[in-house]
Amino acid sequence: ENRGNTVGRVSKGSYNQDDISVFLQPTLQGHAVRSALLASGMAVAGRKNSRADYRQTVERWWQNMVDARMYVTGGLGAVAAHEGFGADYELPHDGYAETCAAVAGGFFSHNMNLLTGQAKYVDVLERELYNGALSGVSLEGDTYYYTNPLSSGPNHRRWEWAGAGLPLTPCCPPMFLKLNSALPSMIYATKDSTVYVNLFVGSQASIKTGTLDLGLTQATDYPWNGVMNYTVSPATESTFTLKFRVPGWAENPELRVNGQLVSGLALVDGYAAITRQWQAGDTVGLNLPMPVKRVKSDPRVKADRGRVALMRGPVVYCFEGVDNSNASRGIMVDEEDSFTATFVPDLLGGVMQLKGRTSIIRNLGDTVRREPFTARAVPFFANQNRAATTMDVWVADASTAVQPVVAGTPSASYCNPGDTVTALNDGLVPRLSDDESLPRMTWWNHKGTSEWAQLTYNKPRTISTVGVYWWDERRVNRECRVPQSWSVQYLANGQWLPVQGASAYGVAIDQFNRVTFTPVETTAIRIVAQLQAGWSAGILEMFAGTRPPAVPTASHTWSFDTVNAYNDGRTPAASDDESIPRHSYWDHKGTAEWAQLTFAAPRKLASLEIYWWDERRLNRDCRVPSSWTVQYLSNGQWLPVQAQGSYGTAMDTFNTVRFNEFETTAIRVALQIQLGWSAGILEMRAYEPALLSPVQTWLAQHGMSTGTNLLSDSDGDGISLLTAYALGLEPNGNPASNMPSPALSGGNLGLTFWGARTDVTYAAQSST
Numbered sequence: 226e227n228r229g230n231t232v233g234r235v236s237k238g239s240y241n242q243d244d245i246s247v248f249l250q251p252t253l254q255g256h257a258v259r260s261a262l263l264a265s266g267m268a269v270a271g272r273k274n275s276r277a278d279y280r281q282t283v284e285r286w287w288q289n290m291v292d293a294r295m296y297v298t299g300g301l302g303a304v305a306a307h308e309g310f311g312a313d314y315e316l317p318h319d320g321y322a323e324t325c326a327a328v329a330g331g332f333f334s335h336n337m338n339l340l341t342g343q344a345k346y347v348d349v350l351e352r353e354l355y356n357g358a359l360s361g362v363s364l365e366g367d368t369y370y371y372t373n374p375l376s377s378g379p380n381h382r383r384w385e386w387a388g389a390g391l392p393l394t395p396c397c398p399p400m401f402l403k404l405n406s407a408l409p410s411m412i413y414a415t416k417d418s419t420v421y422v423n424l425f426v427g428s429q430a431s432i433k434t435g436t437l438d439l440g441l442t443q444a445t446d447y448p449w450n451g452v453m454n455y456t457v458s459p460a461t462e463s464t465f466t467l468k469f470r471v472p473g474w475a476e477n478p479e480l481r482v483n484g485q486l487v488s489g490l491a492l493v494d495g496y497a498a499i500t501r502q503w504q505a506g507d508t509v510g511l512n513l514p515m516p517v518k519r520v521k522s523d524p525r526v527k528a529d530r531g532r533v534a535l536m537r538g539p540v541v542y543c544f545e546g547v548d549n550s551n552a553s554r555g556i557m558v559d560e561e562d563s564f565t566a567t568f569v570p571d572l573l574g575g576v577m578q579l580k581g582r583t584s585i586i587r588n589l590g591d592t593v594r595r596e597p598f599t600a601r602a603v604p605f606f607a608n609q610n611r612a613a614t615t616m617d618v619w620v621a622d623a624s625t626a627v628q629p630v631v632a633g634t635p636s637a638s639y640c641n642p643g644d645t646v647t648a649l650n651d652g653l654v655p656r657l658s659d660d661e662s663l664p665r666m667t668w669w670n671h672k673g674t675s676e677w678a679q680l681t682y683n684k685p686r687t688i689s690t691v692g693v694y695w696w697d698e699r700r701v702n703r704e705c706r707v708p709q710s711w712s713v714q715y716l717a718n719g720q721w722l723p724v725q726g727a728s729a730y731g732v733a734i735d736q737f738n739r740v741t742f743t744p745v746e747t748t749a750i751r752i753v754a755q756l757q758a759g760w761s762a763g764i765l766e767m768f769a770g771t772r773p774p775a776v777p778t779a780s781h782t783w784s785f786d787t788v789n790a791y792n793d794g795r796t797p798a799a800s801d802d803e804s805i806p807r808h809s810y811w812d813h814k815g816t817a818e819w820a821q822l823t824f825a826a827p828r829k830l831a832s833l834e835i836y837w838w839d840e841r842r843l844n845r846d847c848r849v850p851s852s853w854t855v856q857y858l859s860n861g862q863w864l865p866v867q868a869q870g871s872y873g874t875a876m877d878t879f880n881t882v883r884f885n886e887f888e889t890t891a892i893r894v895a896l897q898i899q900l901g902w903s904a905g906i907l908e909m910r911a912y913e914p915a916l917l918s919p920v921q922t923w924l925a926q927h928g929m930s931t932g933t934n935l936l937s938d939s940d941g942d943g944i945s946l947l948t949a950y951a952l953g954l955e956p957n958g959n960p961a962s963n964m965p966s967p968a969l970s971g972g973n974l975g976l977t978f979w980g981a982r983t984d985v986t987y988a989a990q991s992s993t
């Protein structure tokens with residue numbers, strides 16, 4: 226080992242793992258693929274040379290990799306700019322995660338298992354096999370990912386390896402094949418008179434070593450279920466040990482030998498061992514139950530805060546827009562929301578799909594609303610194998626991570642491949658027309674042409690206003706400008722018609738240009754733009770509907786801030802997040818102030834969320850207020866709301882206050898600033914009453930959580946909640962006499978009850 230020894234040569238640096246001796250390198254560092262392959266080689270060398278310094282080094286690297294530098298998918302290498310590892314816990318969702326790095330992580334983990342005999346290393350090999358590495362190839366097997374981020378837009382598609390299409394993927398396809406061709410050799414391992422069962426793969430093996438001579442067959446549908454059946458066929462009756470890996474995710478594993486349950490299953494190094502005299506035809510059954518699991522990350526991973534991922538067995542799931550009404554980023558998973566798994570043979574070549582009752586937060590234009598939503602997730606490895614769509618592994622389980630959904634599927638006559646049509650209605654309002662901190666849609670490099678940008682709805686909507694925030698590069702001397710002219714058209718019986726009675730079509734920069742017109746009912750609306758001769762154009766954000774955004778105002782605004790921060794859709798990462806617009810009352814100190822949202826028409830409201838600006842960690846002068854209340858406008862007067870619960874002043878999160886519903890054209894936060902300090906606001910959302918399904922309303926009316934399992938029978942009266950709901954009974958404490966009894970009438974058997982539900986399917990069945 227000569228790394229770090231630069232006598233007579235020039236160091237290739239830490240990026241090439243050459244700044245210090247490998248034994249002194251604290252972590253995997255530099256280029257992710259080369260670093261993980263170096264580690265893999267070190268693990269092999271350590272096994273061959275039995276040197277403690279090799280083993281200690283790779284154990285340290287591996288543990289750090291798994292604890293702080295690996296995505297839940299097994300993806301390695303967070304930083305695209307240098308194709309390498311970032312700092313510990315630096316795992317952004319748009320990270321690099323090259324397929325080759327996942328493959329290298331798989332080989333590294335496999336070799337660590339051979340070095341140490343510990344099962345935890347195979348858990349990570351398996352994580353790569355079913356997730357990080359497998360996503361690298363399309364289901365058709367003809368296109369390949371170079372990078373495997375955990376969140377992607379419609380532009381993230383697999384590339385061809387060779388052929389007419391560009392770009393090409395140079396290194397990843399052969400690395401993927403290398404891992405897959407090695408797979409048969411990774412299913413089992415042997416040492417002395419022990420066989421290690423490492424991977425659950427349907428197979429037939431012949432195992433011959435100095436001490437072992439047997440055949441071993443494995444039958445399973447893994448990873449869709451955790452039932453494995455083995456047939457052991459020793460050449461002659463003999464005593465040896467079979468060690469079955471029990472993955473870290475598996476709870477309550479069961480092992481049966483010739484049908485007999487092994488009681489008191491003890492795991493050593495992650496394996497359940499059976500030593501006995503085996504004879505031909507002996508069978509072993511291993512059962513690993515596979516409930517859907519919620520994964521929460523280490524809180525030090527910023528990108529995962531307020532988010533949850535789903536796994537079932539070794540398979541990591543993702544939410545694709547195509548399965549979720551293009552609204553995955555507005556999904557909110559509550560603790561009581563449960564997911565069920567169903568095998569769908571004609572989906573993505575046959576996969577286990579997860580389906581759950583969740584909520585979605587909708588951006589209604591000027592307010593937001595929580596609605597029940599059935600969310601669907603598919604295995605991450607199968608992502609982006611259908612229409613171009615969004616993909617997210619981590620979905621929100623707190624409102625700080627939700628991006629409220631704006632209705633409509635965006636499309637355009639053309640979109641520059643470096644930009645995205647999803648920018649059109651992502652709900653993020655720019656600061657300026659050359660704001661590069663947000664995604665945008667541009668028609669670049671089309672110049673002087675006629676183009677369109679469109680929102681399509683799955684059911685007809687009334688639309689009377691459209692707004693557009695133009696992308697314009699005049700101040701940065703590039704080639705996009707506002708268009709020469711534009712108009713709005715709507716779809717009517719398959720034809721695009723101009724809207725009538727339109728107000729002026731503005732081309733101002735740094736603001737929404739809003740047009741109002743005679744209302745139309747339509748399933749699609751578009752902006753048609755004539756680009757200036759010699760110039761291209763683009764859009765940062767558009768809206769369409771009957772509701773223009775609420776107008777924010779405040780009692781005072783520091784001249785470098787903006788009240789537009791209240792409802793620009795940008796959720797802060799922390800209370801001192803300086804990367805997004807804010808509003809502050811500086812240099813007012815200790816005063817009483819207000820912050821207000823005014824609506825174009827009366828809205829029914831039920832709660833408000835506010836994210837305070839606070840500079841305590843920056844040692845500046847803004848703090849959360851000492852107290853605040855919510856007021857609403859009623860006949861020209863500001864009245865206090867009837868709040869349920871307290872007014873929070875927590876940092877780094879939304880403070881939510883719920884109140885008795887009211888209808889109003891304006892809502893405000895009245896705050897008292899702490900003596901000697903100033904205060905500010907990063908974001909504010911007014912919520913309309915939540916939309917509940919009838920059964921959720923019934924549960925809520927009876928003081929139960931809306932996510933309660935309907936098949937449960939909490940009071941043990943033998944009648945499930947679903948039965949009680951369907952038959953119009955009380956949820957709890959139903960006396961048997963309340964149950965409807967069947968009665969014969971004129972040769973028909975009838976069951977009479979009151980209150981049939983429209984959301985329950987009733988069916989008659991008979992048995993003999």
Ligand SMILES: [Zn+2]
Binds near residue numbers: 323325395
């Ligand atoms: Zn590669």
